[in-house]
Amino acid sequence: MLSRLAGSAFIFLILAGLLIAFSILEGRAFLSGDNFLNIAVDASELLLLAVGVTFVIITAGIDLSVGSILVLSSVIAAQTMVALSGTDQQVQNFTYPNQAVGIPVGIAAGLLTGLVCGFINGLLVTKLRLTPFIATLGTLGVFLGTAQILSGGTNVPYVPPAIQTHVSTRQLLGFLPVPIAIGLVVVGVAILALHRTQFGRYTYAIGSNAEAARRVGIDVDRHLLKVYTLSGFLAGLAGIIDVARFNTASVGAHTLDNLAAISAAVIGGTSLFGGIGSIVGSVVGTFIPAVLRNGFVIHGVQPFWQEVAIGIVLILAVFIDQRRRSAEERM
Amino acid sequence: MLSRLAGSAFIFLILAGLLIAFSILEGRAFLSGDNFLNIAVDASELLLLAVGVTFVIITAGIDLSVGSILVLSSVIAAQTMVALSGTDQQVQNFTYPNQAVGIPVGIAAGLLTGLVCGFINGLLVTKLRLTPFIATLGTLGVFLGTAQILSGGTNVPYVPPAIQTHVSTRQLLGFLPVPIAIGLVVVGVAILALHRTQFGRYTYAIGSNAEAARRVGIDVDRHLLKVYTLSGFLAGLAGIIDVARFNTASVGAHTLDNLAAISAAVIGGTSLFGGIGSIVGSVVGTFIPAVLRNGFVIHGVQPFWQEVAIGIVLILAVFIDQRRRSAEERM
Amino acid sequence: MRGDEAVLQVRGINKSFGAVEALKDVDFEVRRGEVTALIGDNGAGKSTLINVITGVLEPDSGDIVFEGERVVFASPHDARERGIETVYQDLAVAPQLDAVANIFLGRERRKAGILGWLGFLDQQRMREETGEQLEELRVRIPDPTKPLSTFSGGQRQGVAVARAVMWASKVVIMDEPTAALGVAQVGMVLDLVRRVRETGIPVVFISHNMPQVFDVADRIVVLRLGEVVAELDPEEASTDDAVAAMTGSLRGGERE
Amino acid sequence: MRGDEAVLQVRGINKSFGAVEALKDVDFEVRRGEVTALIGDNGAGKSTLINVITGVLEPDSGDIVFEGERVVFASPHDARERGIETVYQDLAVAPQLDAVANIFLGRERRKAGILGWLGFLDQQRMREETGEQLEELRVRIPDPTKPLSTFSGGQRQGVAVARAVMWASKVVIMDEPTAALGVAQVGMVLDLVRRVRETGIPVVFISHNMPQVFDVADRIVVLRLGEVVAELDPEEASTDDAVAAMTGSLRGGERE
């Protein structure tokens, strides 16, 4: 377990290298608190998805539906907020007499939606014994379709702006935007849960050898149910952040979030075959592409060249990390 | 190996069931040669991708870059055709004095592009020892970015329409559109290659136990190189069909083709953990969503509901197939 | 301590895999303070019987009686709860986890207080207890905090044996625990089996090695093609009798 | 046929895994028509030595001389090309493939003519040859066209042994080929080893079972903690000598 941490510490160094390179190249434009806060806020949703998906992948599963869960949760949260914060007339005039009720209930509804969606994924995987790929591919369509039906296919309008000012723009302690604070808390809890608790231990054990886990008496199905539910819940939380940041629920977006979240985990060293992975790795795996994109935009790299450059840097980063890892194993 | 074929024969029955259901529901609107030919033409590109990806997945690999290879191949094919078929002036007036040279050379260039891209993937996987997910995630960006740079991000104009009339609209034997003919040939060859030749045997062996394959003296790296090259080549071929069907290279499209192709393979029973899979399964896995989409449109199902319905049918189809499979194993 | 008191009995067990009848009407019992050897040719059904007893497989028919009470083990969890521990033939270890984690898998020690309630592991304590246990069993492994995937086959087997002995309170079942072990390690395992018996806990011992079986067993049950064909007393019967019973060339002793 | 002619020699082999020195300056040779037993405690380095000889692992230093010629086996393919066949301890079989496919893996029979040139397999012929081979070796398996994942451990081992014997033309190496086998099957494998020796092909036989070793070996090489500590003549030495050499409690015989 120690070597695993050492491994993720190394990919951390690669990220640090990128940060230093861009800082030298771009100076204050890149190397500024503001910029880092922006990068972190922008990556916060993906970060939550990546954390959830990391647990799933360590059990040798996969969750393709996180983007759809995010969208469905944000639609339900937004619609609940709109419905409860005032009459139709009132909200269309941007007055929200009941928003003190509407916003918290909306948030709760969104989180609950994520939880339920994840639970459904878990049921499909454990009760119907579907391969996780198929189960979550199916629910990807079902959840997104449901979100489109509920919203009529358009972004949800008239969301009380208070959620933006209270959640997304609000800065804790005078500097820490709430999405980052949420991300920090989730990452902290996830690190503890994965590396220090029985929950994490079972997650690794199931991914390493599910039959062995069953034979030592672990209730594998129950644990998987929890893991998929967790992934759904975090996607729901990301949906709330999405509503708060953009003051609407974006039905058309987030199609590529599943691949992005899985990529973050894999870049961070999580094995798609299960049993291996870390939260720190996934955090770094989330930020490597985010930092690259930010740095390239600041540097003024053409978008098409960015695609090429990000692809190459990704390959190099993981290559270096892997070499380092196998060198460590040889020691 | 027999039981494997029996397994894919069963998912075939599910597809047949869908066809019968829609035929009863919709009558001649669904059950017509024309409709089936249209479904097949529309699915032909994805079919080629799915066949290539099936080989890759059976080796316990994955290829996320097929959509990008398709686009890059089609851009290079189209640009070569335009460049060689006449002067700038001529092609902009839609006259193509040299198209007898331009079109075949363009096709060759496109196929070669696919081949080279696949080869690069193979090199990354075998020489740099990158996990296939990361290698092809990286090249996904590199190939697509290259296509965008080459084309300036727009569809390639002035492609000689002769490619459309000769390849896409042309009907062999008076009824068989060329894309379907290509699909049939590729599927036929792939079935033989996977189930009857040494190439296929090695593909299964590597996915089943790569170390064992190495120990019995199989040159695992060389074989993987071939498999990724094959997948790239088939994506290139799909790119040619794309150019022929649309008379242009569509740079912005095909972003979701990788997931669609992998899904087709997995629906058809191919295991993401390697060693298990069949071409027939992937063919069926390509057509189940295609038929569903076609049938639902004909039936007039609302688009949002379609997403939901396709997700549910997918889950049910694979569930039934799996139950059947494990029942067979128990026999 | 040894006695006729049956701790575990199975009666009339049948189990088929498709056309293969792996177990045919098998009766088998485990008695307090006794080492019962289960022997038989490859494919005789030994592991299948173990899997049925420990809840890994559901029998097609038949009963299990544990401490006088009819039980149904729906999963290995149930059997483990009752104090039945098993060294499976395929070891059932998680190769990516280290020895400490494997030994405590499903039985993790948690921290005291609120942290424990939240599921926090007491890694320190587990490491210590593992060290003690391995010491006591004289199982030598390179480093208990390295993943098992870096261990040799014999070393993994040592971990699996240590786990079973550590947790068993009622019955220990060992499916070929010595298959990959060196001479010295085999001696230690046989020693261990005897020490477990001393505490009154019965042991089911599966092996293809007749000297080992005769060395340690109080009673030998012979399976052949899914049927119990003989029960031998090691004091009276010879290795040849056992082999004859296993291969069917001769009836080595009448069934009870 | 037996003689002093060395078919394969390794000299001064060293191999470390990080801090673990698995092989220390090992000399070892395999002679024409001889069965050489390689014994040693768990973790002594037996499998590592085999892996070095067969090109699975690259030694840190040392030479391999095959048929009088210095060779470097960059991969198991090279060793196999030279006629060296191995039963690996972990079997090295593909569980999703059937017995026929596993036995012919890397050596597939192709159809005659153009089809063969295209890589088409002659499945019919491979099935027949497998049947004959298994018959001859008296290895019993349920159905050679079922995937190996449905076989018991002993049955898989039978397939691996059959494969090695079928293809070897120069040397057969068997790393614990009898570990999971029943009494009857062990007899067959030992018999097989003798028959291979009859044809002049030398066999390297690894086992923890001393009776088996003494039964079949012409020469016994003892590894301890990565070093060759003794070479014994089974006619002269006793089991106790061998155990003493393995465990280091006594020098059982001086090195050549």
Next chain:
Amino acid sequence: GGGGGGGQGGGGESYRLTLIVGVTGDEFYTTMECGAQAAAQELGAELTVQGPEEFSAAEQTPILNAAIQANPDAILIAPTDRTAMVAPIQSAVNQDIPVVLVDTTIEKEEIALAQISSDNVEGGKQAGEALAREIGEEGKVLVISVKPGISTTDQRQQGFEDAIKKYPNIEYLGTRFCNDDPTVAASITTSTLQSNPDLKGIFGANVFSGQGAGTGVRQSGKKNQVSVVAFDASPTQVEDLRSGNVDVLIAQHPNDIGDRGVRIAVDYLKADKEPASKQITTGFTTVTRDNLEDPEVQEYLYKAEC
């Protein structure tokens, strides 16, 4: 703000402008980019173009944030959502970077220096009118769009629906979504022609929707029966128009939008001159085979390269 290479100073200075499009690799935006580049070159400004891979606020926001960080003298942006992009654009304005909205707009449009937009509802209306004309004001029509939740195509769809409501004999079959994949658009077309063999018209709400619709119609051999109206007028679309795969193109004026956006920004930077009108709506040109060669139509056809 305004630091870097900017300053409100003299004429010789080169202003750094950033254009952030709605999605990269889209013909419409590429053409807008051409217009903007040409104007920038003429005015001696330096223009960098950026954009997200997906038309969504979540993807565009990080790019805008990074662009702000590079501290350009002005930003031109095609916001991907009316509501969602308000806050990110506000933060640019807060740092004294003037923002010109191009193509699309936001709820608080007053924070921008100007907005030059295509009225997509109006464009959809023109498409509806054109299709009605093509099919003789009667028969079944279908819309193929990208996917739900994209403001531009949603508005075109809405305008189209408004327009055809006026024709009692036109039966509207609804909208289908192709995920911006011409292959899917083609299969939607062929399937619909199975269930509605008497389909008369299709409106493809963007490039790939139109391209796929044309291909699907041709594949079904119903080129003469079904009219296809498509949005945008890229070279390949013009080809499709010529060859009869498509019958009408609704050309926006992206070149214009880009050109004017840059001019407004540079004027403001140079002379602190706000535009005469903060709201500029650019029009549409309906292109048919008949008017294709007219010079005033030719001017609005998109260019593949600048």
